[in-house]
Amino acid sequence: MNAPVEADDRQGGHMELEKAAIKGHDGVLELQQRNVGERRRRALYALAAEYSIIAAWSCIDARNLDQAQRHLNESAPSVGLSQDGPTETRVRVNLSGQPLSMLALQRRNGPEALAAAQASQASSAARRGPFFDSPGQVRAALAVLALGASRD
Incomplete structure (x- = not known):
């Protein structure tokens, strides 16, 4: 590994x-x-x-x-x-939104990116600590920016 x-x-x-x-x-x-x-x-x-x-x-x-x-x-x-538990937390955070949000942003799909980022923020790992919460916040902000840019 x-x-x-x-x-x-x-x-x-x-x-x-x-x-x-x-x-x-x-x-x-x-x-x-x-x-x-x-x-x-x-x-x-x-x-x-x-x-x-x-x-x-x-x-x-x-x-x-x-x-x-x-x-x-x-x-x-x-x-x-x-x-x-530890592996499940790491992988679930990955599955719950962070990479999904990145994929959606790269595909220029703002709504999907925002939904994935919000799912990441709603995960139990994100609620327990800033280490897992902060990437979700950044991804949500990027998604909101992408949504605003797509509406111009």
């Missing part, structure tokens, strides 16, 4: 990073086929969800928006099966 995160820090999103994240995701799911205990199985699902989110953010950075949406959708079942 460290290699894709470090690659993203160095270069931002790109096709090779997406491929590495997909490879990691698929490798983790292959491990699911082995006879492992419930705790390890949940940890593997959490890791698979994290890899999907890395792939999605890489696609957002590379402006491959449809593929980013697919990766975000792929992460949802894994996070649910992981039953891991």
Whole structure:
């Protein structure tokens, strides 16, 4: 998991990073086929969800928006099966609005961007702390600006 995160820090999103994240995701799911205990199985699902989110953010950075949406959708079942609170919080915040709002803004869809940002702000993680709330506020402000610009 460290290699894709470090690659993203160095270069931002790109096709090779997406491929590495997909490879990691698929490798983790292959491990699911082995006879492992419930705790390890949940940890593997959490890791698979994290890899999907890395792939999605890489696609957002590379402006491959449809593929980013697919990766975000792929992460949802894994996070649910992981039953891991911290991973669930991170992934749910990603699913609840931040990348969805970015995708909508990049597609010049102000109403969808605003709705996604508001969903992010309404998440339990955002209500619990400013670390998760502040990106939703920024995305909401950008969406409002996009809506105003589209009405001129």
